Amino acid sequence: MRKNHVLIALFVVVLAVLPMTTATPEFWITQLNYIGLASLVVLGLVLLTGVGGLTSFGQAAFVGVGAYTTAWLTTQYGVSPWLALVAGLVLTALIAFTLGAITLRLSGHYLPLGTIAWSLSLFYLFGNMEALGKHDGIAGIAPLTFFGWSLSGGRNMYYLIWVLVLLAVWATHNLLDSRPGRAIRALKSGAGMAESMGVNTAAYKIIIFVYAALLACVSGWLYAHMQRAVSPSPFGLNYGIEYLFMAVVGGAGYVWGALLGSAVILILKDQIQNWMPRLFNTDANFELIVFGVMLVLVLQYARDGLWPILSGVFRRLTGGAGSRRHAPAPPEAPALPKRERDAPTEHVLEVDAIRKEFGGLVAVNDISFNVRTGEIVGLIGPNGAGKSTTFNLITGVLPATRGQVRFRGQRIDGLSARAIAKQGVGRTFQHVQLLPGMSVIENVALGAHLRTEVGVAAGALHNDRAREAQLLHEAARQLQRVGLGDYLYEQAGNLALGQQRILEIARALATDPVLLLLDEPAAGLRYKEKQDLARVLSQLREEGMSILLVEHDMDFVMRLTNHLVVMDFGTKLAEGVPADVQRNPAVLEAYLGGIDEDMPGTLPQSATPAAPVAPAHSANATGVA
């Protein structure tokens, strides 16, 4: 970490000194100004595309909105450029919000297609509106003044541009390392999981789209006052695509990749424009071909871009792996607010005749059961019994065909996964859903998302450190509780599968749940790990937690649970204390199979209380045959 800080300080000092010496050619300053302007736009794309997984080809159009707003307002109405900046930002935010609200509800590729169309139509709009000077654009824009200090020269403008770039880097960096940042990092690969932790993923998608648009707008405002003229062409689709190239080449997932990518592409573009005409004796647009080919190669061979390669080389040179693996746990912080708990023996969860039909197939057939406060209830049954479907009905992942689910007396069927999480239901997933690139403690902190209110602005300005400390302390506390205290800063993807399951339990606990829903928590665990898990769950029960778990391991379930519900073919087969259920003939039959029901003439020995559901059953039978 130290070495990185030294490097950043060195970078800033070099940047600051460059324009002071007259030895620096004017051309370098101009080039650096353009790199700074592009970096602002690309930073937005890093957050939007690299981190959030949303792609926009239309950032150049937002640059255009910023540039044209200030050009029009300052030349036509003599408005102060600083007011025009505010106007541009408001306009950009409105446009981005509207576009985002329309396209982000649809699946991933509609946003980029929408941005292509929108940037084309804005380009033609700039080029055809009388007030905006048609294809000639607007000239004669006044230079900026900063408290009476004119920023007309390239060297003066340089400082404003780079101060803004570094501020944007700082803010983006902060944002990613905060409560909203963790939610944003979950958008790309764990949106469903994040919703179950109470993250409003749709809102965060719109937020990062607007954030990226605003950065582009600032870049456009700077551009207009640096060039002192605007015309439609630099805001066309080709430039929007070029910004995306910069992000991908530099490393779309890395804040510093934005600066690297902008520098590489702009310097390369300049060199190509210098050399190609000399080599081939034409003035054709060779940079188009070179960029296109380069991008294809980058995506085929180095999909993460150049920045991780560069920083990997640096790390190897300095020998420091930059590992925080053995860093101390986060310091003590005031505890986060906790939910009120119910008195024991109340029903915390009541499942009342819920039913789920997939077409003609009845996957869950009018299942009813209750979970009392401070009880561990096991939901068991052979493969295909409908356990996971029941689980999904309770957690709001699937809508029930009919029936009711009540949590602490209130109906939760029909609510979204997010709303259910908010009421105090924590869950884990059958297939582990972690963010493998994030540290263990950050993964758990995502679980505590709903327990503080840190907005994007507070996160970006680092105005959230006290609340962030609370979150991290809580995450560390939950990890220590489940026995992962030694792995706080390990990458979650590096943990063994069993540990990842335990991590999911810690994350669910961080939501401060009243009811914990565990989907096969012991699957993939070794014997010793299972014993540890059982100990943790018993301890939670003693603290008054209610737990519903789906599990295959009979031994584990029999020893741990207070109450068992057995399902087979979507129907409830039996219910009661484990010892009784274990002796129930119907359960024994379902598990050990006794009779071959496919054989004609063989009557099922009718110990089964409910008839098996025909479609599910026959599907199963033919599947085997």
Added chain:
Amino acid sequence: MDSTIALILLQDGIVNGAIYALLGMALVLVFAVTRVIFIPQGEFVAFGALTLAMLVNGRVPGTAYLMPMLGAIVLLLEIGRAIRTGAWAGLLRTAITYVALPLAVLWATMQFAAPDRNLWLNIIVTLILVVPMGPMVYRIVYQPLAEATVLVLLIVSVALHFALMGLALVFFGAEGWRTPPFVSGQVDFGFMTWSSQSLFVVGTCAALIIALWLFFGKTLYGRALRATAVNRRGARLVGISTTMSGTLTFTLAVAIGVVSGMLIAPVTTVYYDTGFLIGLKGFVGAIIGGLVSYPVAAAGALLVGILEAFSSFWASAYKEVIVFTLIIPVLLWRSFGSHHVDDEE
């Protein structure tokens, strides 16, 4: 506006719309089978139109040189693969089909190119020169990324669009070209007259759409493509090679692009970058169909053509603005009509 003008505009709109429909269908096909949003489709429209224009003028089109170059890259990739896997069989065949044959075609084109050649011969030469680029482009650009996400494939498509547009400028220069009409004369319907050329365009588009429909419904390869579109892994399990599906799809899509380019060349002046806008209008049609439904995509493309014709009459400067802004209400409508589906795979 009186009814005569309205009818003329409608005719223009239908002619353009038919071409957009053809392109829109190709885009839906490519997306469904390979998950590639095929932005460079438009470049092949321009390649088709401009290659034909060059041949009509008796010149050797630059695209004739591009094919051996792409073929050489394919050969290099195959040699690389052979070194990695140790499987050298089939390299000779690759060398013949991807390098020797394109060189032979280049030589033949150089011999053939002369002014006053028969237009239909020129059309066939154009098809031979440009269509093979479809499978080559798939092999070079998309096949190594076949398992990537839709977004990565989309970015690659845009990169390819950049590269091909740059090449088009090198090959054909910045000036625009037009080709002579395929058929001349007018057809009188009583209430209005249509130029035979317009009827020819609409008829060809309709015939091609029906041919595609038959191909997908009746032939084994068509069904294999449909199977791949429904479920890639399932298709592979029953023995359909996804590489074969991809190659076939790109051949079809590029062929449709080239034919569209040649159909539009007598009606509009085509520049090296015209294809992109034409392709995108096909896209707007395809998006109306949600990138899944062929008939709705075709109807949407017709709508785009007609809207374009009428807006060029009323507000010609804002023609493109109107057409591309149409996508916003369309997306809005789709977002209310469909459940949120995540793009994760």
